[in-house]
Structure formats: C-alpha cells, structure tokens
Amino acid sequence: MDYQVNYINPEIKLSSYEGKLFKTEAAFEDHFLVWLISGETKIIQADESFIFSAGSTFLIPRNQLATIINYPKDGLPHKAVAMHLSSKRLREFYSNNQLKSKSPTDKIISFEKHPLLESCLNSLIPYFEMQNNFPENIASLKINEAINILRTIDENIDAVLNNFDEPGKIDLVTFMEKNFMFNMPLEKFGYLTGRSLTTFKRDFYKAFNSTPQRWLTRKRLELAHYEIAEKHKKPVDVYFETGFENLSHFSFAFKKQFGYALTRLVSNMQ
Structure with missing residues (x-):
C-alpha cells in the first residue's frame, strides 16, 4: 500500500506515503501542526508557495485554502506527524492561560529548529506502535505540551491559536x-x-x-x-x-x- 496512516488518537497521526506524489486540497477546520520526518512537502496558496524538507516543522492555520503536495525524496517515503489543534482543545487551554499576543496571521508558519519542539514531536513516535487503547489523558498532555512549546518559541502564536472567529460574509x-x-x-x-x-x-x-x-x-x-x-x-x-x-x-x-x-x-x- 502506497499510503498508510497510524493514529495515536483522532488528533495525532503518523502518515507514510511511498508513491510518486500525494496531493490534497485543504481548508482544514483545525490548525495543523506538522513535523516532516522524511520526504518533501509543497504548499501552494493564492499569494505564495512553500517547500518544506525533512526536519521541518510548520503550522497550517485553519480555514486557509491551500494545495498540499507530498513527495518521497532521497529514496525515503514521505513521512510526517500531524497534530490537530482543535478549537475545543484550544478554548480549554486558553481558559486557563493568559494571552501574550494579539496580531493574528493567516499565513503558514514555519518554526526554526528548537530542542523543546523536536523532543516533543520525537516522543510521539513510540506511541504509534500502540494500535488500541491509547489513553486520552496522555494524548491531551502531549497536545498541551506542544501548545506550550509553540508559545515559548513564538511570541505571536497566541494570536493565531486563540482566534476562534468564523468566516464572515466577504466580497x-x-x-x-x-x-x-x-x-x-x-x-x-x-x-x-x-x-x-x-x-x-x-x-x-x-x-x-x-x-x-x-x-x-x-x-x-x-x-x-x-x-x-x-x-x-x-x-x-x-x-x-x-x-x-x-x-x-x-x-x-x-x-x-x-x-x-x-x-x-x-x-x-x-
């Protein structure tokens, strides 16, 4: 099978693709935090394009139209961990945490390599070997850990993660x-x-x-x-x-x- 997905729970998944390319059109309902383990990802938006290589970590904000093309590279499959940062989860988080920034962006955000972020995402890999009965409280801890790390390394991230506005009527x-x-x-x-x-x-x-x-x-x-x-x-x-x-x-x-x-x-x- 060219494409395979393993789940820790509905909000955290590991995908692996070995074909020529895999394309999807996206306007996700949740923010998507992606850690690219191997392969390459090209993301095309109306105003600009991005190319992410192995080791990249990036956030795709919710409700942003994009074409996402995943490629294997250097003899390795396209392999990535994706974490859904849902509005429900984020509302719960921010009900107990004070905001740091108020300047939202709708652009895809690329994060510099950081030991805290790399350690958090690396720690998820062993859990994908558990096929069933992954404790929800551990998944919650992992997601909250990721949110806290993003807030530590990016002082403007609150404006993105704490924005729960629905699209209004536009031209x-x-x-x-x-x-x-x-x-x-x-x-x-x-x-x-x-x-x-x-x-x-x-x-x-x-x-x-x-x-x-x-x-x-x-x-x-x-x-x-x-x-x-x-x-x-x-x-x-x-x-x-x-x-x-x-x-x-x-x-x-x-x-x-x-x-x-x-x-x-x-x-x-x-």
Whole structure:
C-alpha cells in the first residue's frame, strides 16, 4: 500500500506515503501542526508557495485554502506527524492561560529548529506502535505540551491559536478571483465567504453570470494554458496546481475548451 496512516488518537497521526506524489486540497477546520520526518512537502496558496524538507516543522492555520503536495525524496517515503489543534482543545487551554499576543496571521508558519519542539514531536513516535487503547489523558498532555512549546518559541502564536472567529460574509468576486485554482467543494467556498451553499450559488450567478462549475473550469484552464504556453511548464507539473484531479481529465477539458489537443500546444513550444 502506497499510503498508510497510524493514529495515536483522532488528533495525532503518523502518515507514510511511498508513491510518486500525494496531493490534497485543504481548508482544514483545525490548525495543523506538522513535523516532516522524511520526504518533501509543497504548499501552494493564492499569494505564495512553500517547500518544506525533512526536519521541518510548520503550522497550517485553519480555514486557509491551500494545495498540499507530498513527495518521497532521497529514496525515503514521505513521512510526517500531524497534530490537530482543535478549537475545543484550544478554548480549554486558553481558559486557563493568559494571552501574550494579539496580531493574528493567516499565513503558514514555519518554526526554526528548537530542542523543546523536536523532543516533543520525537516522543510521539513510540506511541504509534500502540494500535488500541491509547489513553486520552496522555494524548491531551502531549497536545498541551506542544501548545506550550509553540508559545515559548513564538511570541505571536497566541494570536493565531486563540482566534476562534468564523468566516464572515466577504466580497465574492475578490475571493473567487484569488482562489479559483483550489479544487474545493462548493459548500466550502460558500463557508469561507460567509454564505450557505444556496446563497453562494445565487450570489455567484449574479456576480459572474455563470454557474460556479463552468466558471471554475474555464478559469483553471485559462491559468493552465498560460502556465504552459508562457512559462513553458510541463502539463504534468501544471494540472494538479490548477485544480484538476488527474492528467486525463485535464487533457479532455483542455481540448473541449480550446478546440485543440493539449499535445498540440506542447509540440508548438518545442
């Protein structure tokens, strides 16, 4: 099996992947603290991209749209520990702890190597050998330990972890023009713009005179065409960064949209 996940409990998991790459679109409900043991992770957001190598530790804030691509590297699988920092857990923590900072950020946060953080995450590895009956009180201690260490090494982290605001109603056009390349369910686009699915579809048609599905496909294809024709990228490096599930679906949609095969565009560039 290429992809395997072991859990300490629902909030702490160890993943291992040995295929060519593993891609997911994310707008997590919880903050995600990730420790990359081996392999490489590329995270693409609307404004910037990040590449994390083995030994990196980073936090993906909740409700942030991103494409996450995991690669094996140097003959080793992509292997990572991920810890969910849920709103429920964080509310409990901050009910007993005073805030240190009030300047929130929605950017992915990369942490410098620190012995306290490395020791905490390393200590989780033996627990993955326990298949059942992992004590909840120990899992809670581990998560609280991680939160306390993050607060020790990053004086601004409270503003992120203690922010429990839900997305409010925002300008639909600005948001969609910025984030169309993320292959998310329409319900998630609606939630992130502060709308129900019904209201999202209604407002979308008013704004773009098109259904979301048609508009999203066209915008993604136009971006992919530009990346290939103007930046000379390979189709295999473009399709998963522009919201398509696989290369065959991308090729079919490309020909339907532009009236000629993807291979023709590639051959014209050579």
